[in-house]
Amino acid sequence: MSDARVATFPEGIPMSPVPTSPAGDAVDPVTVVLLLPEVLGTYGDAGNAAVLATRLRWRGIPARVLTVGWTDAVPADGDLYVLGGGEDAAQVLACDRLRDSIGLRRALDRGAPTLAVCAGLQVLGTSFTIADGTRVAGLGALDLETRPGGGPRRIGDVVADPLLEGLDGPLEGFENHGGLTELGPDAAPLARLREPARQGGAGNGPGGLEGAVSDRGHGNVVGTYLHGPVLARNPVLADLLLTRAVGELPPLVLPEGLPTATAERLRGRRRVCGDVRSGARRRAGA
Amino acid sequence: MTLRRPARLPVRARAAVVAARVVSGAARRAGRHGSVIGGRVATMVDRRVLARLAAERTVVLVTGTNGKTTTTSMIARVLGGAGHEVATNHLGANMPDGITTALLDALASSAGTAGSGSVAVMEVDESYLGEVAAATDPRVIVLLNFSRDQLDRVGEVRTVARRVGDAVAAHPTARVVAFADDVLCAGAGFSAAAPLWVSSPSRWNGDAGVCPRCDGPVEHAGVRWACSACGLARPDGDWTLVEEGGTATVRGPDGTATTLDLQLPGHVNRLNATFALAVGAELGVEPAVAAGRLRDLAQVGGRYRTVTRPGGTTRLLLAKNPAGWAQVLDLLDEGPARPVVVAVNSREADGRDVSWLWDVEFERLARHPLVAAGERAADLSVRLAYAGVGHRLADDAVAATRDTVGDVDLVGNYTAFHDATRALT
Numbered sequence: 039m040s041d042a043r044v045a046t047f048p049e050g051i052p053m054s055p056v057p058t059s060p061a062g063d064a065v066d067p068v069t070v071v072l073l074l075p076e077v078l079g080t081y082g083d084a085g086n087a088a089v090l091a092t093r094l095r096w097r098g099i100p101a102r103v104l105t106v107g108w109t110d111a112v113p114a115d116g117d118l119y120v121l122g123g124g125e126d127a128a129q130v131l132a133c134d135r136l137r138d139s140i141g142l143r144r145a146l147d148r149g150a151p152t153l154a155v156c157a158g159l160q161v162l163g164t165s166f167t168i169a170d171g172t173r174v175a176g177l178g179a180l181d182l183e184t185r186p187g188g189g190p191r192r193i194g195d196v197v198a199d200p201l202l203e204g205l206d207g208p209l210e211g212f213e214n215h216g217g218l219t220e221l222g223p224d225a226a227p228l229a230r231l232r233e234p235a236r237q238g239g240a241g242n243g244p245g246g247l248e249g250a251v252s253d254r255g256h257g258n259v260v261g262t263y264l265h266g267p268v269l270a271r272n273p274v275l276a277d278l279l280l281t282r283a284v285g286e287l288p289p290l291v292l293p294e295g296l297p298t299a300t301a302e303r304l305r306g307r308r309r310v311c312g313d314v315r316s317g318a319r320r321r322a323g324a
Numbered sequence: 325m326t327l328r329r330p331a332r333l334p335v336r337a338r339a340a341v342v343a344a345r346v347v348s349g350a351a352r353r354a355g356r357h358g359s360v361i362g363g364r365v366a367t368m369v370d371r372r373v374l375a376r377l378a379a380e381r382t383v384v385l386v387t388g389t390n391g392k393t394t395t396t397s398m399i400a401r402v403l404g405g406a407g408h409e410v411a412t413n414h415l416g417a418n419m420p421d422g423i424t425t426a427l428l429d430a431l432a433s434s435a436g437t438a439g440s441g442s443v444a445v446m447e448v449d450e451s452y453l454g455e456v457a458a459a460t461d462p463r464v465i466v467l468l469n470f471s472r473d474q475l476d477r478v479g480e481v482r483t484v485a486r487r488v489g490d491a492v493a494a495h496p497t498a499r500v501v502a503f504a505d506d507v508l509c510a511g512a513g514f515s516a517a518a519p520l521w522v523s524s525p526s527r528w529n530g531d532a533g534v535c536p537r538c539d540g541p542v543e544h545a546g547v548r549w550a551c552s553a554c555g556l557a558r559p560d561g562d563w564t565l566v567e568e569g570g571t572a573t574v575r576g577p578d579g580t581a582t583t584l585d586l587q588l589p590g591h592v593n594r595l596n597a598t599f600a601l602a603v604g605a606e607l608g609v610e611p612a613v614a615a616g617r618l619r620d621l622a623q624v625g626g627r628y629r630t631v632t633r634p635g636g637t638t639r640l641l642l643a644k645n646p647a648g649w650a651q652v653l654d655l656l657d658e659g660p661a662r663p664v665v666v667a668v669n670s671r672e673a674d675g676r677d678v679s680w681l682w683d684v685e686f687e688r689l690a691r692h693p694l695v696a697a698g699e700r701a702a703d704l705s706v707r708l709a710y711a712g713v714g715h716r717l718a719d720d721a722v723a724a725t726r727d728t729v730g731d732v733d734l735v736g737n738y739t740a741f742h743d744a745t746r747a748l749t
Contacts, residue, residue: 076533077541080472082682085710092710108533108541125480127539135541194676212677238676265679270706293709297696297717300705 067100068284071116073142073158076108077132081214083122083155085267089276090118097288112141117283118151121158123215123265126168129157133174136161146179149256151282155268156215159250159261160184166217179259180250181222187243191216194238196264198229198248204281207306208232209248209272211264213239219263225250228262239263258282273306337376340369344428359417363424374420377427378460381411381444384603385457387488388468388509389481390648391596392418392447394588395468397624398600400445402614403607409442416625418447420456443607450484454491462498464603465491465516468596470508471531471647472683474675481508481531489515489536501602504559507549511536511556520577520602523547523561524595530646530683563602565595574598574611582611587622590655626745636730638722640745644674644737646683652735653688661691664733667698667721667740674738678703686711693728697721698740722747 072087087103094101106112119142124132136142146152152162160166163176166184193214200209209229219242221227228249231241241248241263249262260279262268269276281287292301333341348362366373384403386396393416404410411430413422423446430444448456450470457465470485489512492500502513504521508531513519525547532549535542540553550557562577572584572594584597597618604614623629630639643652656664670676678700686708694715696704701717708715718724722744725732736744 074533076530079530079683081677082679085679085682085707088682088710092712108543125482125534127482128534131534131539131541212679214677266677267679267682270682270703270710293712293714295714296709297705297715299702299717300709303702303706304709 065100067102068094068117069113069115070101070103071113071119071145072103072105073112073119073121074108074132074135075105075122077128078122078124078158078161080125080128081123081156081212081265082267083120083158083265086122086153086155086269086276087120089267089269089273090120090280093273093276093280093290094284096290096292098291099284099288108135112136112139112145114141114144116145116150118279119145119153121152121154121161122267123156123158125157129161129166130168130172130174132157133161133166133176137175137177142177146177146259149258151258151279152179152260153269153279154180154259154261155265156263159263160217160219162259162261163219163250164222169216180252180261181224182219182242182250182261183222184217184219187216187218192238192240192263196237196239196241196248197232198241198264199232200229201227202229202251202260202278204278205229205274207274209262209264209268209275211262211266211268211271213241213263214265215263218243219250221247221250224253226253226257227251228260256282273304277306332380333376334370336370337373340366340373341428341431343369344425345432348425348428359413359415360419360421360425362428363417363421363426366424366428367421372459374424374427374456374459375461377424377431378444381427381442381460382607383460383462384443384445384464384466384607385448385453385460385462386446386466386468387448387450387453388466388503389450389471389473389645390651391468391592394593394624394627395466395596395599396445396447398596398618398621399466399603400443401617401621402600402604402609403443403445405609405613405617407441411442411444411446413446414625416447418449419452420459423448423456423460450488453488454494457491457495457498462495464606465495465498465500466599466603467492467500467502467509467513468599469503469506469647470512471506471645472680473645473647482534482536485509485512485536488512492516499606501563501599501606503599504561505547505549507532507542507558508536510559514556514559519559520562520606521559522563522565522595522598522602523558524565524567524591524598563598565598567591567594574601574615576601576605576611580611582615584615585619587620588624588628590651590658592651592655593628626741629745631748633726636728636732638725638748639731639733640741640748641733641735642738642741643735644741646680649684653685656692656733657688661693662731662733663693663695663728664689664735665695665697665718665721665724665728666704667734667736667744668696668700668704669698669737669740669743670700671739674740681707686713689713695721695724695728697724698736 091101162179163182227247231246234246252259344362344366400412413426485508492515500516500519503509504523535551538554643649
């Protein structure tokens with residue numbers, strides 16, 4: 039593999055005993071690969087990796103977060119990949135670094151479930167243009183292009199109805215970005231903003247679409263402008279990615295003694311924002 | 325109230341001062357702080373009032389993401405002990421209007437002593453350093469640290485740090501005292517011809533991955549950092565904090581070693597004190613004398629204040645971003661595992677976005693009995709659950725401290741901290 043460090047984050051989670059196969063062999067932990075958090079992690083995005091690994095452990099499945107730092111090679115055999123947000127210079131740096139990564143290329147080609155937030159979404163697109171007008175080639179895992187939006191940044195909490203099969207109920211998160219993203223024919227939107235004019239964010243741009251899902255290959259690459267981090271605020275999206283990685287999930291067994299309301303949120307049954315209307319869901323590609 | 329006629333100021337500035345006194349007196353009688361209104365009105369009457377008020381003072385400006393208020397208070401103490409009259413914005417109002425107000429207040433109370441020996445020590449919001457420095461012609465500029473804070477309000481921290489560097493470059497006569505271990509802070513400090521570097525290993529390097537000079541990748545090895553593209557590297561400290569076996573010593577550029585003996589807790593305050601000693605020495609105060617003046621400082625605007633309540637005490641701590649939290653966690657690690665109440669709000673002054681909670685290593689609180697409170701207690705609780713840290717939820721942070729027996733720490737972000745401070749006053 040690589041010289042990447044095994045992160046102990048989050049340290050406080052008691053590890054379940056390593057399950058064994060019927061033959062008695064220890065099972066390898068599911069590996070969540072966190073890419074370049076020192077440059078792509080502005081909005082607490084490392085939390086997405088922690089959420090994925092912890093939700094597996096709460097189901098008795100051993101899991102770990104593998105942090106790939108600047109000088110580490112990206113492993114090709116990770117089970118899930120997570121990219122976060124970053125400022126302009128950091129984003130260009132991260133993109134240059136990841137474009138040459140054979141490990142990440144192989145992982146994306148085989149359809150490893152991947153979550154890319156904000157700058158991460160733009161890096162996985164075909165290209166993005168930063169504020170000074172420089173156009174940078176992306177990794178092309180998502181068929182989308184990003185250009186500077188002009189005007190004020192799109193900042194604020196948003197609620198969006200998912201357009202992706204397997205996602206139930208609205209997604210929510212906090213947006214803070216300047217770029218406008220246009221999807222190509224090989225990408226489908228992740229969600230549609232609810233009443234975009236009344237929200238602080240704008241999703242991908244005019245039209246109120248939010249995020250992107252790759253239509254090519256396995257459709258396992260999910261990009262979004264939502265942070266918070268997005269998987270902490272939307273456990274259903276976390277579980278969808280986990281299902282893509284490991285198949286059907288055993289029931290969630292939460293640690294004892296959690297506040298009831300918190301346990302409900304961790305189960306995905308309770309949202310932070312009110313004003314949740316039903317029945318507004320639309321299908322992708324419409 | 326008696327109005328002293330401000331001497332030596334031009335007519336327009338005098339009119340500004342009088343107008344300011346009238347409105348801030350009214351604001352204070354109405355129960356408001358009046359920490360900015362006087363300056364705002366004075367500036368409306370005379371646009372140059374800040375420059376005129378600062379003209380005869382030796383000005384020290386303190387900026388950075390965390391520690392501005394405490395370090396400003398320390399420097400004011402160090403310099404004030406020397407018989408100098410010191411003006412300072414102790415209320416924490418750190419934009420131009422607040423600084424003007426603080427200078428107006430000093431004018432009102434100094435009764436004519438403000439003169440060539442007088443000093444102004446002002447904390448300045450990072451985004452306003454250029455404007456304030458242009459008006460006040462500072463003798464010393466202190467750069468504490470730069471890290472992510474209220475990204476939805478303030479914007480990119482790199483941009484903020486770059487503007488600070490521009491302000492430094494525009495004032496070549498100011499002595500810059502900057503933190504060598506913080507990449508963005510050092511990047512800004514290098515804009516000065518001969519900066520004095522303060523050094524002490526710090527834990528937080530979350531915004532230190534990209535070179536402030538060339539946008540290349542910055543690599544870290546222990547406390548050292550260097551850009552692998554342009555070679556920009558951590559400068560050696562002129563003023564270094566060394567902590568060994570429970571003793572904190574500040575080593576100065578001429579080899580002096582001064583032992584710190586502070587009432588304020590934690591590595592963070594020993595580092596703030598190192599800055600205060602460096603600035604003191606620059607303005608003629610011996611480090612040992614400066615350290616003596618810091619010994620009795622027990623609280624700064626309610627920060628670190630311990631309040632007695634039935635059944636125990638409550639200590640008030642402010643932490644409003646990941647770097648600030650890293651310092652508070654260090655401080656809590658030094659003490660016993662007492663209960664901690666964490667209060668998080670997301671009002672305008674806090675920043676609306678609470679994603680930063682995921683950049684805080686709450687895992688380190690596992691040994692403390694813990695309560696999550698504040699308007700964003702639900703988000704905090706989810707974060708703590710994923711951290712594997714047991715806790716309970718409470719509607720009201722101060723009430724939660726009252727429900728606890730013994731000595732408790734209450735850690736709040738900006739408005740949560742100030743709400744608690746007010747409730748406990």
